[in-house]
Amino acid sequence: MPPRSAEQRTDDVRQKLRDAVDCWVVSASGAGDAYLVPLSFYWDGTRLLLATPTNSRTARNLRRAGAVRLALGPTRDVVMIEGSVTFIPRDLLDDARATAHAEHTGFDPRQIAEEYVYIAVLPRMIQAWREANELDGRFVMRDGHWLIGDEEKR
Amino acid sequence: MPPRSAEQRTDDVRQKLRDAVDCWVVSASGAGDAYLVPLSFYWDGTRLLLATPTNSRTARNLRRAGAVRLALGPTRDVVMIEGSVTFIPRDLLDDARATAHAEHTGFDPRQIAEEYVYIAVLPRMIQAWREANELDGRFVMRDGHWLIGDEEKR
Numbered sequence: 553m554p555p556r557s558a559e560q561r562t563d564d565v566r567q568k569l570r571d572a573v574d575c576w577v578v579s580a581s582g583a584g585d586a587y588l589v590p591l592s593f594y595w596d597g598t599r600l601l602l603a604t605p606t607n608s609r610t611a612r613n614l615r616r617a618g619a620v621r622l623a624l625g626p627t628r629d630v631v632m633i634e635g636s637v638t639f640i641p642r643d644l645l646d647d648a649r650a651t652a653h654a655e656h657t658g659f660d661p662r663q664i665a666e667e668y669v670y671i672a673v674l675p676r677m678i679q680a681w682r683e684a685n686e687l688d689g690r691f692v693m694r695d696g697h698w699l700i701g702d703e704e705k706r
Numbered sequence: 707m708p709p710r711s712a713e714q715r716t717d718d719v720r721q722k723l724r725d726a727v728d729c730w731v732v733s734a735s736g737a738g739d740a741y742l743v744p745l746s747f748y749w750d751g752t753r754l755l756l757a758t759p760t761n762s763r764t765a766r767n768l769r770r771a772g773a774v775r776l777a778l779g780p781t782r783d784v785v786m787i788e789g790s791v792t793f794i795p796r797d798l799l800d801d802a803r804a805t806a807h808a809e810h811t812g813f814d815p816r817q818i819a820e821e822y823v824y825i826a827v828l829p830r831m832i833q834a835w836r837e838a839n840e841l842d843g844r845f846v847m848r849d850g851h852w853l854i855g856d857e858e859k860r
Contacts, residue, residue, distance in 0.1 A: 574781035578742040580734035584771065588732040588742070590781035617738065625779050627728035627744035659838075684813075 553682070555689065561680040562692045562700040565631050568624050569595040574659055575633075576623045577602065579613030587613055592657035593673075594649075600633070600673040601653050603642070611669060615639065620673055634677040640670040648698040707836070709843065715834040716846045716854040717783050722778050723749040727811055729787075730777045731756065731769030741767055746811035747827075748803075754787070754827040755807050757796070758817040765823060774827055783836050789829040793843065799824050 554600040556564070571577050573592050578659050580586045593600045600622070604611050614637050642650070642661050653670070654660035661668035678693035680686075691697055712719070727746050734740045740764050747754045753777070758765050768774050768791050778785040796804070796815050807824070808814035815822035832847035834840075846853055 576730055576742065576777065576779075576781065578732045578739045578740045580740035582738045584734045584736045585734045585736050586734035586740055586767070586771070586775055588730065588775050588777055588786070590777075590779075590784055613740070617740070621740055621742050623730065623742055624746075625730075625744075625781065627730065627779065630744055632742070 555686045556682075558689060558692070558700050561689075563697060565678060565680050565692050568631050569600070572624050575600070576625065577610055578621050579617065581613055582616055592659065594653040594656040596649055596652070600635070600675070601649060602649065602671040602673065603653065603668050604671065606667045606669045606701070611671070614671060618673075622673070624681040630680065631684050632679040633673070633675045635675040638672045640671060640672055641667050645670050692700050709840045710836075712843060712846070712854050715843075716852060719832060719834050719846050722785050723754070726778050727839045729754070730779065731764055732775050733764050733771065735767055736770055746813065748807040748810040750803055750806070752791070752828065754829070755803060756825040756827065757807065757822050758825065760823045765825070768825060776827070784834065786833040787827070787829045789827040789833040792826045792828070794824040794826060796822050796824060
């Protein structure tokens, strides 16, 4: 298959952010122990909204790092994202976004006995590629800016 | 869907190791910078055999750590693996395994101009789960031993 254009990749990434429910979240401790877990997310148009137990290994790692790397799959249709993270106690997230998150992901962290926290991820780098012939031109966002359509679509 | 039995999960994991081509490989630097990349693998019955450029970020991170965490997807049918890593220079891997790896993954690291290295992953922990109701009982291997069928199947 020939490589997709930058426009097509950007459209595909935006659609995946809207439609996908799960992502792979990678994190590491300060000692360099890497960790990986699948988490559901909701895309509000600007940020990915995740939720995890407040004391989970992922939450502790991301609190330390202040940034996250995550991927939407499958492995032959990758969207790779790096972004900064903001922790939002579950009582403090606005109802509209909390409800949208619950509807999209199918679980509501506000209803769970264990203490959960929302994690908002603001992407600053996004790459999209399928096969090796798409590794060139894989960046669709750098330094927080979409390379295509930044003005009209956000 | 009701949770799968331990036997079913073990069978599913073995099948996925045989049939799947790609996995998500997570690693971290000594400073705690997490990294994630999809890589192809070949399962020889005991080890996952990966290949990556000798100086890639993943290779450097794994050389430091001596261990790896990786996942087979999708996110709602997870196989999570922790294992020790052994680096094998591409000229030193036996032909039979190198050829089996090339046939399974569709690429042959021996034929690439850039210097590649094989990484053999010996699992010591494997988990398998689909949805939240399968988090209990997710271990199918601990301390390098399959919990089910260790004797007759290996």
